[in-house]
Amino acid sequence: MATQSTRSVFMGPRLRRIRRDLGLTQADMAADLDISGSYVALLERNQRPVTADMLLRLARTYKIDIADLAGDGGADHTARMQAVLKDPMFADIDMPSLEVSDVATSYPGITEAFLRLYTAYREEQLALADRGGKGTGGAHFGDIDANDPVAEVRRFLAARRNNFPQLDDAAERLVQVASGQSGFIERLKIRHNLTVRHLPPEVMLGSTRRLDRHRRQLLLDDSLDTASLNFQLAQQLAYLEMEDEIRAAVEAGHFATESGELLARRALAGYAAAALIMPYSAFAKAAEARHYDLEALARQFGTSFEQTAHRITTLQRPGQEKVPFFLIRVDPAGNVSKLLDGAGFPFARHGGACPLWSVHRVFSTPRQIVTQWLELPDGQRFFSIARTVTAGGGAFGAARVDRAIAVGCAAEHASRLIYTRGGAGPDASTPTPIGVACRVCHRPHCAARSALPIGRELLPDDFRRLSVPFGFSDS
Numbered sequence: 520m521a522t523q524s525t526r527s528v529f530m531g532p533r534l535r536r537i538r539r540d541l542g543l544t545q546a547d548m549a550a551d552l553d554i555s556g557s558y559v560a561l562l563e564r565n566q567r568p569v570t571a572d573m574l575l576r577l578a579r580t581y582k583i584d585i586a587d588l589a590g591d592g593g594a595d596h597t598a599r600m601q602a603v604l605k606d607p608m609f610a611d612i613d614m615p616s617l618e619v620s621d622v623a624t625s626y627p628g629i630t631e632a633f634l635r636l637y638t639a640y641r642e643e644q645l646a647l648a649d650r651g652g653k654g655t656g657g658a659h660f661g662d663i664d665a666n667d668p669v670a671e672v673r674r675f676l677a678a679r680r681n682n683f684p685q686l687d688d689a690a691e692r693l694v695q696v697a698s699g700q701s702g703f704i705e706r707l708k709i710r711h712n713l714t715v716r717h718l719p720p721e722v723m724l725g726s727t728r729r730l731d732r733h734r735r736q737l738l739l740d741d742s743l744d745t746a747s748l749n750f751q752l753a754q755q756l757a758y759l760e761m762e763d764e765i766r767a768a769v770e771a772g773h774f775a776t777e778s779g780e781l782l783a784r785r786a787l788a789g790y791a792a793a794a795l796i797m798p799y800s801a802f803a804k805a806a807e808a809r810h811y812d813l814e815a816l817a818r819q820f821g822t823s824f825e826q827t828a829h830r831i832t833t834l835q836r837p838g839q840e841k842v843p844f845f846l847i848r849v850d851p852a853g854n855v856s857k858l859l860d861g862a863g864f865p866f867a868r869h870g871g872a873c874p875l876w877s878v879h880r881v882f883s884t885p886r887q888i889v890t891q892w893l894e895l896p897d898g899q900r901f902f903s904i905a906r907t908v909t910a911g912g913g914a915f916g917a918a919r920v921d922r923a924i925a926v927g928c929a930a931e932h933a934s935r936l937i938y939t940r941g942g943a944g945p946d947a948s949t950p951t952p953i954g955v956a957c958r959v960c961h962r963p964h965c966a967a968r969s970a971l972p973i974g975r976e977l978l979p980d981d982f983r984r985l986s987v988p989f990g991f992s993d994s
Contacts, residue, residue: 531565532627534577538563541581551580565625595684596623596630598838603637638771641678671779672786673858675772680843680861682835683790685764690794693760698795700745703752707737711759715752717741720917727751742913746823750792757791765791793830796822803834803841810937811842813904813926814888825908828926832859842932845901848908848924851882862928864901865955873953873960874967878905878925885921890938892950893927896960900930900950904938963991 538548538559545563549556552573561567569577578585597620604614623630697706707713713730715737723729728751729738737755739748757765765787774780797820809815817827825848834841845864848857853874877891885907893901905925912919928936930947938944954960957970968988971977975991983990 529565529625530569531563532625534569535563536628537577537581537583552576595837596627596634599623599634600630602835602837602840603634606637638678642674642772668774668776668779668782671772671774671776672782673860675774675779675783676786677860680835681790681832681859682861683764683768683787683833684836685768686761686787686791687794687799687833687836689761689764690757690791691798691800693756694795694798697756700749700752703749703756703795706756707752707759713737715739720914728755730755740913742917744823744913746817746821746826749796749821750826753792753795754788757788757795761788761791789829790833793826793833796820796826797830799834799836799839802830803836803839806831806834806841810935810940812937823908824906825924828924829857829859831926832861835861842928842935844926844928846924846926847878848922849878850920850922853879856922857924862901863899864927865895873955873957874969875951875953875965876905876925877903877951878923881905881907881923882921888938890944892930892933892945892947894950894952896952896954896962901927902930902933902936902939902944903927904936963987 538545541548543551545559546556549559552559558567562569562573574585577583600619600623601616603609604619693706697703704715707715712735714735717739718741720740720742723738723740726738727740727743727747730736731738737752739751743751765784768787769780769783772780772783774783802816802820805816805819809819811831813824813827813831816822816831817824820827822830828846832844832846835843843862845862846857846859847855849855876893877889881887881889888904888906891903891905893903895901903925904927905923907921907923910920910922911917933939933947939947952962952965954962954965957968958973960968961972961975962968964987966987971989971991978985978990980990
C-alpha cells in the first residue's frame with residue numbers, strides 16, 4: 520500500500536490551479552519548464568507524480584515558495600471531509616479513510632464544493648426545524664420566524680458546530696507575536712498606534728469599550744475585572760487584525776437580514792477574542808489533561824467561568840475534535856440569552872428548557888457547580904454541568920445580572936469528564952426525565968408540567984383529580 524508521503528506528490532489539481540492563476544496554457548508551462556505539453560497534461564491528470572526535481576523547477580521558474588507549492592497534501596480537506604462523513608445520513612455508505620483522503624487530495628475543488636453543499640444543507644435543515652417548531656408552544660425557540668436575526672445566527676453557528684478553523688489559525692499566528700494583556704496592549708500600540716486608557720463608568724457613558732480613532736485611543740471601563748478586560752482587548756485586536764477571516768465567515772452565512780449579519784460578526788469577533796486568549800491547540804490539550812474541569816481551566820487561562828464554558832463548545836476542529844458540548848444560558852425568569860449546540864441537544868427544533876433541569880435551580884446555590892444526568896422522552900441521555908455567573912458589578916451600586924449556564928455532552932462522552940470520574944457526580948442509572956418543552960413532551964406523570972402536549976385531550980376531573988397539573992388522554 521502506498522504511504523501518505525508517496526501519494527502526496529500527485530498534485531494534479533493544484534498544478535492546474537497554479538497554471539491557471541498564472542494565466543498559462545499547458546504549452547506555455549511546458550515551454551517554461553522545458554518539458555513536453557503531453558507531460559504537463561499527464562501531471563495535471565495525476566497520471567504522473569511530481570518529482571522533487573520538478574517541484575524545484577516549478578519553484579524557481581514561477582518564484583513560488585516550495586512549501587506553498589507542495590501544500591499539505593489535502594490534510595485539511597481530508598479532516599473536514601472525514602468529520603462531515605460521520606453524519607448519520609452517510610452511515611450506510613462504505614467510505615474507507617484512504618478513499619476519502621484520495622478524493623480530498625486529488626480533487627480539492629470537488630471536495631470544497633461538497634463541503635459547501637453540506638454546510639448549506641445543515642443550515643436548511645435547522646431552518647426547517649425552526650419553522651416546523653412553530654405552534655408547538657415553545658417559549659423560546661419554537662415560535663421564532665425563520666428570518667429572525669437571532670435564529671439566523673443560531674442556525675449559522677449550529678451548522679458549523681460552533682467551530683471556525685480559519686479564526687483559530689489566525690489567532691494562533693497572532694498569539695506568536697502578542698499574547699496576554701501586556702502583549703495585546705503592546706501590539707495595539709506598535710501595530711495600530713493606539714494607546715489604551717482606563718476610564719470610570721460615568722465617563723464611558725454606558726460603553727465597556729470604545730475605539731477613539733481621532734485621538735488614537737482605546738478606552739476601557741476601569742471597573743472591568745481582569746478576565747473581561749483581557750477579552751475586550753482581544754476582541755478589539757480581532758476586529759483590527761482578523762477582519763478578512765471574520766468577513767469571509769460572515770459572507771459564507773448568506774444572512775437574510777442585516778441585523779443577523781451584524782450579530783454574526785459580533786459573535787465571530789467574540790470567538791476570535793476567545794481564540795486569542797485560549798488558543799485552540801493549547802486549550803484543547805489542557806482540556807483533555809484536566810478532564811474538562813471548567814474551573815481549573817479558567818484558572819489556567821485567566822478567564823471567567825462563562826468564557827471558559829463558551830470556549831469548550833468550540834473544540835470541533837476537523838481532525839482535532841474533542842468532546843462535543845452544548846451550552847445554554849438563562850436568567851431567573853427562564854429567558855434564554857445564549858445557546859450553542861455542538862452535542863446534538865434538540866434546541867433548534869423545539870426550544871425551551873424543562874424546569875426539572877438543574878440550570879433553573881442553581882440560582883439557589885450561587886457559583887456552585889451542580890451536575891445532573893438527563894434523559895429525554897426519546898431515550899437520549901446527556902450529562903449536564905450547571906452554575907451561576909454574574910455580569911456587571913465592579914463597584915458599589917453598579918448593576919449586576921445573575922444568570923445560569925449549563926454545559927452538557929452526550930452520555931457516551933461523560934466518562935471523559937472530571938465530574939464523573941472516580942464515582943463523582945449523580946448516579947448515571949437514575950437520570951432526571953426531562954422534556955425540551957411541555958407542548959412537545961408527552962410524559963404523563965410530570966408534576967412540573969405547565970401545558971398540555973400537542974394532540975392530547977384534557978381529561979375531566981369531575982370524579983377524579985390527578986396529582987399532576989394536567990391529566991390527558993392516551994391518544
